[in-house]
Amino acid sequence: MSNLFKIFASIDRRVWHLLTFILVGTTLLRPIGLPLKVSPEVKKAYEVIDSLKSGDVVLINFDIAAFGWDEIKGSALSMVPHIFSKEGVKVIFFTDQDQGYIFIERTIAEIGRPMPGYDRFPWYEIHGKKYLQDYINIGFIPGFDKAIAALAQDFRGTVGRNDWYGNNIEKWLDDNGIKSAKDIDLILTLDCAGAQSYWVSYWYIPYKTRILNAMIGVSAPGSIVNYNAGMLEGIVISIRGAAEYQYLSKYYGMALVSMDAFSIIQFMLIIAILIGNIGYYGWERRQEKR
Amino acid sequence: MSSVIRSREFLLAIIIAVSFFIYFPYFIESPKPITDIESWLVSTTVVIASFAVMVSLYTMTRREVMRVTKRVKGWPYSLLMIGLAWFMIIVGVTLGKDAVAFRFCADSFILPGDATIYAILVFYMTSAAARTFKVRDLESLLLLLGAFFVLMQQAPLGEYLFPWFGPIGSWLVNNLAMAASRVFTISATLGGIVLAIRLLAGKEMAMVGLIARREKD
Known part of the structure; x- marks a missing residue:
C-alpha cells in the first residue's frame, strides 16, 4: 500500500502533461456532446x-x-x-x-x-x-x-x-x-x-x-x-x-465543441488534486514526520 | 525659463491644476468650461501614451544593447529581440501595417507565440494541481473545498452528474468571493480618492520624481 502512496506522491509532471494532451486532444477531436445549462x-x-x-x-x-x-x-x-x-x-x-x-x-x-x-x-x-x-x-x-x-x-x-x-x-x-x-x-x-x-x-x-x-x-x-x-x-x-x-x-462553433474538453480537464484537475493529497498523506507526510 | 520649468513649484502647480480639472468634474456637476478642459486633458493623455511607446522602445533598445555588449547570460536572445523589434518597426513604418511582410511576422510569429505561451498554462496547471495543492492546514482545506465546488459548478459534466454542487458553487461565487472582491474594489476606490486629495494638496510628489531629487539634494 505504501508503494502506491509513494507512486502517487512522485508522479512525474510529464505524465500529467501527457494525460492532459491526450484527454484534451481526444475530446476535441471526438466530442461527446455533454448537456449544457444556460446561465x-x-x-x-x-x-x-x-x-x-x-x-x-x-x-x-x-x-x-x-x-x-x-x-x-x-x-x-x-x-x-x-x-x-x-x-x-x-x-x-x-x-x-x-x-x-x-x-x-x-x-x-x-x-x-x-x-x-x-x-x-x-x-x-x-x-x-x-x-x-x-x-x-x-x-x-x-x-x-x-x-x-x-x-x-x-x-x-x-x-x-x-x-x-x-x-x-x-x-x-x-x-x-x-x-x-x-x-x-x-x-x-x-x-x-x-x-x-x-x-x-x-x-x-x-x-x-x-x-x-x-x-x-x-x-x-x-x-x-x-x-x-x-x-x-x-x-x-x-x-x-x-x-x-x-x-x-x-x-x-468551437466553444460548444470544446465544452467536453473543458469538462474533462476540470475533472482531471480535481483527480490530480485528490491523487496529490493521497500521496501526500500516505507517503510524503509520513516521511516528513520521520 | 528652463529653471522655472524645472522648479518644484512649477511641477507642483501643474499637478494640482491637472488633478483639479480631472477629479472635480468626475465627482461634481461642473460648468462647461471646466468639462472642456477635462476633455482636452483626457484627449492629451492619448497623445502622450503614443509617445510613451517611443520612450519604451528607446529604453528597451538601450537595455538590450548593453546586455549584448557586456555579453551577459542569454545575450543572444537580446540580440534576437532587438533585431525582431526593429525589423517590425522598420517594415511597419515604411511599408505600412497591411504590408505582406508585416502581416507575415504578426500572423506567423507574434500571434502563435503569444497564444502558445498562454495555452501551455493548462499543462502546468494540471501538474501543479497534483504537486502543490495539498491540505496542510485548515486554511488550505477551505481553499481546496471552495475550488472544488466552483470547478464542479463550472464544468457542464460536474453540473450534470452532481446537480447539488451547482448551488453551492454559485453561493460561494456570489457571496463569499463577491464580498472579498468588493472589499478590494472599495479599498482601491478609497485609495484613489485619497490620492486625488493628496495630489490636490500638493502632497504627492513621487510621480514627478521630486522625492528622489529631494533625497539627492
Missing part, C-alpha cells in the same frame, strides 16, 4: 442584443490580444453576428489593444464576405450590412484606459476624421447622429485585459450607457462584481459562456 447572465446578454432596435448604435470593443483569442473567439463569433443580424442597427468596431485590429479583421472575415467588386478590408459585408453604410472600424487608439476615457469625453475628437483604413467617416457619423458618447446605445466589450471596469467608470457612470461584457476566465471576478451591481447588463464568461451564447443564438 441567467448569458441569457440576459442574449436578450439585450436580441432587443436592439433599428437605429441603435453599438460600439464593439476588441480588448483582445493573441493570448486570449482562442478563449474569447467563441463569444466574438456568436455575439458579433447576432448584433449584425438585427435590422437597422449600426456598428462601430474599436480596439484598445495594438493587436486588436487583427482580430477585428479575423472576426469580420469569418462571419462576413467581401462586398461585390472588392477583395480586401475594410470592404466586407456582414448579414447584408455594408462597410461605411452600416458599420465602420475606427481601429486601435493607444492609451487603453485613457483611450476609453477620451472616447467618452470627446468621441468625435478622439475618433478623428478617418477610420482605421484612412477613409473619411465624418459623413457616416453625422448621418447616424453620432456626436458624442451619449449617442452610443450599447457597448459590447470583448475582454482579455479587463477593459470593462474602464467602460463602467467612463461610460456607464456618467452616461448610463448599457454595457455587455464577454471575457476570458481570469477577468471574470471583476466582471461578476460589476454585473451583480447592475453596471453590466449581461456577461459571457470564458468558453463556457461562449458555448451557452452559441447555443442560444444558434451560431454554433
Whole structure:
C-alpha cells in the first residue's frame, strides 16, 4: 500500500502533461456532446442584443490580444453576428489593444464576405450590412484606459476624421447622429485585459450607457462584481459562456465543441488534486514526520 | 525659463491644476468650461501614451544593447529581440501595417507565440494541481473545498452528474468571493480618492520624481 502512496506522491509532471494532451486532444477531436445549462447572465446578454432596435448604435470593443483569442473567439463569433443580424442597427468596431485590429479583421472575415467588386478590408459585408453604410472600424487608439476615457469625453475628437483604413467617416457619423458618447446605445466589450471596469467608470457612470461584457476566465471576478451591481447588463464568461451564447443564438462553433474538453480537464484537475493529497498523506507526510 | 520649468513649484502647480480639472468634474456637476478642459486633458493623455511607446522602445533598445555588449547570460536572445523589434518597426513604418511582410511576422510569429505561451498554462496547471495543492492546514482545506465546488459548478459534466454542487458553487461565487472582491474594489476606490486629495494638496510628489531629487539634494 505504501508503494502506491509513494507512486502517487512522485508522479512525474510529464505524465500529467501527457494525460492532459491526450484527454484534451481526444475530446476535441471526438466530442461527446455533454448537456449544457444556460446561465441567467448569458441569457440576459442574449436578450439585450436580441432587443436592439433599428437605429441603435453599438460600439464593439476588441480588448483582445493573441493570448486570449482562442478563449474569447467563441463569444466574438456568436455575439458579433447576432448584433449584425438585427435590422437597422449600426456598428462601430474599436480596439484598445495594438493587436486588436487583427482580430477585428479575423472576426469580420469569418462571419462576413467581401462586398461585390472588392477583395480586401475594410470592404466586407456582414448579414447584408455594408462597410461605411452600416458599420465602420475606427481601429486601435493607444492609451487603453485613457483611450476609453477620451472616447467618452470627446468621441468625435478622439475618433478623428478617418477610420482605421484612412477613409473619411465624418459623413457616416453625422448621418447616424453620432456626436458624442451619449449617442452610443450599447457597448459590447470583448475582454482579455479587463477593459470593462474602464467602460463602467467612463461610460456607464456618467452616461448610463448599457454595457455587455464577454471575457476570458481570469477577468471574470471583476466582471461578476460589476454585473451583480447592475453596471453590466449581461456577461459571457470564458468558453463556457461562449458555448451557452452559441447555443442560444444558434451560431454554433468551437466553444460548444470544446465544452467536453473543458469538462474533462476540470475533472482531471480535481483527480490530480485528490491523487496529490493521497500521496501526500500516505507517503510524503509520513516521511516528513520521520 | 528652463529653471522655472524645472522648479518644484512649477511641477507642483501643474499637478494640482491637472488633478483639479480631472477629479472635480468626475465627482461634481461642473460648468462647461471646466468639462472642456477635462476633455482636452483626457484627449492629451492619448497623445502622450503614443509617445510613451517611443520612450519604451528607446529604453528597451538601450537595455538590450548593453546586455549584448557586456555579453551577459542569454545575450543572444537580446540580440534576437532587438533585431525582431526593429525589423517590425522598420517594415511597419515604411511599408505600412497591411504590408505582406508585416502581416507575415504578426500572423506567423507574434500571434502563435503569444497564444502558445498562454495555452501551455493548462499543462502546468494540471501538474501543479497534483504537486502543490495539498491540505496542510485548515486554511488550505477551505481553499481546496471552495475550488472544488466552483470547478464542479463550472464544468457542464460536474453540473450534470452532481446537480447539488451547482448551488453551492454559485453561493460561494456570489457571496463569499463577491464580498472579498468588493472589499478590494472599495479599498482601491478609497485609495484613489485619497490620492486625488493628496495630489490636490500638493502632497504627492513621487510621480514627478521630486522625492528622489529631494533625497539627492
